[in-house]
Amino acid sequence: MSINRRHFLASAAAATGAIMLPRAVMAADTIKLGSVLDVSGIFDAYGKPMDMAMRLAVSQINAAGGLLGKQVEVVGYDTQSDMALYSQYAQQLVREDKVDVVHGGILSASREAIRQTLHKNKTLYFYNVLYEGGVCDRNIFINGVTPAQQAEALVPYAMGKSGKKVYIVAADYNYGQITARWLQKFVADNGGETVGVDFFPLDVSDFGSTIAKIQTAGADLVIAPLVGGAHLSFFRQWAAAGMKDRIALASTTMGVGNEHKVLTAEEGNGIMVAYNYSQELDTPENAAFKEAWVAAGGDAGGMHELAVSNYHGVLTWAEGVRIAGTLERDAVVEALETGVSITGPGGKVTVDPKTHHAVLDVHLMEVENQGMRVVETLPQRQPIDTQAVCDLGANPDDNTQYEIQI
Amino acid sequence: MDLVFVIIVEMLYAVASLVLISAGLAIVFGMMKIINLAHGEFMMMGGYVTITAVTLGANVFVAMLIIAPVVVGLIGLVVERLVIRHLYGRLVDTMLATWGLSLFFIGLATMIFGNTTTGISTPISGFTVGNYQVNGYNFFIILIAIVLLGLMYAVLKGTRLGLIARGAMQLPDMAAALGYSPERIYMATFFCGSALSGLAGAILAPLVGLVPTSGGAYIAKAFITVIAGGPSLITGLMASSGLFGFISQIFTFAVSPVMGEVALLVAAVVLLRLLPQGVTGKFFRGRL
Numbered sequence: 125m126s127i128n129r130r131h132f133l134a135s136a137a138a139a140t141g142a143i144m145l146p147r148a149v150m151a152a153d154t155i156k157l158g159s160v161l162d163v164s165g166i167f168d169a170y171g172k173p174m175d176m177a178m179r180l181a182v183s184q185i186n187a188a189g190g191l192l193g194k195q196v197e198v199v200g201y202d203t204q205s206d207m208a209l210y211s212q213y214a215q216q217l218v219r220e221d222k223v224d225v226v227h228g229g230i231l232s233a234s235r236e237a238i239r240q241t242l243h244k245n246k247t248l249y250f251y252n253v254l255y256e257g258g259v260c261d262r263n264i265f266i267n268g269v270t271p272a273q274q275a276e277a278l279v280p281y282a283m284g285k286s287g288k289k290v291y292i293v294a295a296d297y298n299y300g301q302i303t304a305r306w307l308q309k310f311v312a313d314n315g316g317e318t319v320g321v322d323f324f325p326l327d328v329s330d331f332g333s334t335i336a337k338i339q340t341a342g343a344d345l346v347i348a349p350l351v352g353g354a355h356l357s358f359f360r361q362w363a364a365a366g367m368k369d370r371i372a373l374a375s376t377t378m379g380v381g382n383e384h385k386v387l388t389a390e391e392g393n394g395i396m397v398a399y400n401y402s403q404e405l406d407t408p409e410n411a412a413f414k415e416a417w418v419a420a421g422g423d424a425g426g427m428h429e430l431a432v433s434n435y436h437g438v439l440t441w442a443e444g445v446r447i448a449g450t451l452e453r454d455a456v457v458e459a460l461e462t463g464v465s466i467t468g469p470g471g472k473v474t475v476d477p478k479t480h481h482a483v484l485d486v487h488l489m490e491v492e493n494q495g496m497r498v499v500e501t502l503p504q505r506q507p508i509d510t511q512a513v514c515d516l517g518a519n520p521d522d523n524t525q526y527e528i529q530i
Numbered sequence: 531m532d533l534v535f536v537i538i539v540e541m542l543y544a545v546a547s548l549v550l551i552s553a554g555l556a557i558v559f560g561m562m563k564i565i566n567l568a569h570g571e572f573m574m575m576g577g578y579v580t581i582t583a584v585t586l587g588a589n590v591f592v593a594m595l596i597i598a599p600v601v602v603g604l605i606g607l608v609v610e611r612l613v614i615r616h617l618y619g620r621l622v623d624t625m626l627a628t629w630g631l632s633l634f635f636i637g638l639a640t641m642i643f644g645n646t647t648t649g650i651s652t653p654i655s656g657f658t659v660g661n662y663q664v665n666g667y668n669f670f671i672i673l674i675a676i677v678l679l680g681l682m683y684a685v686l687k688g689t690r691l692g693l694i695a696r697g698a699m700q701l702p703d704m705a706a707a708l709g710y711s712p713e714r715i716y717m718a719t720f721f722c723g724s725a726l727s728g729l730a731g732a733i734l735a736p737l738v739g740l741v742p743t744s745g746g747a748y749i750a751k752a753f754i755t756v757i758a759g760g761p762s763l764i765t766g767l768m769a770s771s772g773l774f775g776f777i778s779q780i781f782t783f784a785v786s787p788v789m790g791e792v793a794l795l796v797a798a799v800v801l802l803r804l805l806p807q808g809v810t811g812k813f814f815r816g817r818l
Contacts, residue, residue, distance in 0.1 A: 366656025
């Protein structure tokens with residue numbers, strides 16, 4: 125048989141098509157979950173357990189038969205605590221990997237670096253981290269606590285235990301700046317006075333002069349929304365200066381990356397916090413979670429607030445997909461907007477249809493011997509700060525982060 | 531009154547920490563004209579050596595003051611034998627080589643210790659001054675800086691070894707003609723410089739959370755201090771550390787910590803515009 129050019133092209137095209145075919149079928153056989161987290165670098169204390177929790181949730185979903193009869197495949201990227209890598213990997217997840225959902229982002233700066241890319245490309249996005257509140261975007265679901273859920277409870281409790289003069293030391297980027305404003309509002313609402321606010325770039329690790337300034341201002345209470353490895357030095361230097369017994373200390377971030385386990389008991393004891401999760405929570409869900417965590421090769425004391433949030437996020441998304449019966453973004457969003465609810469290690473977490481934030485339990489806690497002792501539990505708190513400014517039912521096209529004005 | 535005291539302590543602390551982080555670089559750059567871009571990584575290694583030694587059960591002061599300088603000094607010795615000695619007198623080449631070394635050490639520390647924040651707590655407790663609490667460790671750092679400067683002065687000025695070292699730096703050929711091997715003197719000097727960098731990293735370790743890339747935070751400040759100090763080793767180090775520590779703390783207290791850092795950099799730029807040879811290029815000439 126002689127082969128002419130036309131014949132060759134036709135058969136080659138057919139052969140190529142035949143090779144392509146099973147790959148296309150295979151691609152549709154798994155569901156792709158994209159993940160972008162800082163698994164190394166100065167934010168790895170947050171990112172590593174978050175990654176672990178996400179993989180744990182996915183393996184549990186797969187072990188139970190997957191979603192819609194398909195296995196879930198993780199496409200994860202390590203952003204190395206570098207904000208520039210977030211936008212790069214978000215593009216990659218959307219354009220090359222064509223994932224069905226993206227979970228991830230830790231710092232608010234990283235969330236804002238990828239949120240618009242995912243919004244524009246209609247890729248569903250879950251941000252599973254406690255943050256400053258106010259994001260109003262139908263493409264994103266957020267299950268971390270917001271200032272109204274956390275600071276609104278923490279500020280009066282901490283002021284009640286100390287006094288009315290409050291000094292705020294915060295990380296110098298959008299999270300710290302906006303959270304500091306919320307704190308000032310809640311301090312004023314509770315009849316207190318903010319005697320000073322200082323912001324620190326994320327690589328600052330010398331707080332000696334600030335500790336002197338706090339004393340000059342005569343503060344009764346210091347609230348510290350500080351972020352990352354370098355800022356851990358503040359708690360260490362605070363204890364080293366012997367301030368712990370003189371001025372009360374509360375934080376909106378200390379402990380979400382298990383910082384209280386890096387600090388010694390003497391350095392950490394007595395710091396007041398409020399979160400959705402504590403390893404010491406005595407619920408069957410938490411016991412099962414901790415057991416599964418260790419069985420999956422995790423460090424027994426390694427899970428923390430952000431890891432559990434990420435775990436909740438994957439479960440919530442999976443529930444939405446099950447109800448929708450499809451992976452199509454709009455259908456999943458509508459399914460989630462029915463008020464999907466899951467019960468995880470941090471208790472019951474329900475999607476708030478109006479804001480795409482979460483209704484969840486918040487615990488007031490004190491650090492004690494490298495653990496978090498629950499003082500009081502505030503069940504099923506609404507994200508009222510974001511609810512006040514955001515209504516995705518009325519404005520589905522909204523795409524802003526609202527900030528508090530004072 | 532108490533506040534004045536606290537501010538003075540914080541200022542002295544800022545000056546002392548600048549002296550500490552710059553001393554190793556000042557010796558290597560000031561005496562040997564080697565621009566050691568791996569200086570920050572030598573400090574980082576000093577920190578890791580301390581933390582490792584403490585977790586293995588060593589006394590924290592022994593770890594900081596003896597183990598860390600010796601270990602980092604020995605690492606410096608190996609580096610000098612393998613890399614630096616082939617590059618004496620080639621300024622740009624040493625920059626490139628030591629920059630490569632800094633990347634190598636960051637990679638090595640990441641492999642061994644992981645890219646995770648570690649730390650030990652401060653070994654000295656705080657104490658009260660009037661209405662204020664002060665970090666007791668500050669005084670330790672101030673003390674070490676004073677002792678360090680005193681020792682450097684005594685060795686360079688008062689001992690025969692110091693005299694030989696200074697002579698070999700100025701006229702290596704003449705030193706060789708008098709029977710001293712410049713190569714061995716350079717080797718010893720680089721060992722001392724590395725050991726001082728290790729010491730600085732060790733002493734600052736309890737105040738910070740350490741990661742393999744920590745060195746980067748120190749290198750810029752150390753270089754600014756050494757360059758602004760000018761040709762005189764000890765006088766220059768004292769003058770520029772004093773000036774920059776004072777300025778940055780004034781702005782930190784008066785405005786904010788961010789402005790403190792900004793003021794330090796602005797002061798350095800203005801200073802080098804007015805005195806391109808550094809402080810001791812114009813004042814205190816001929817001092818050690």
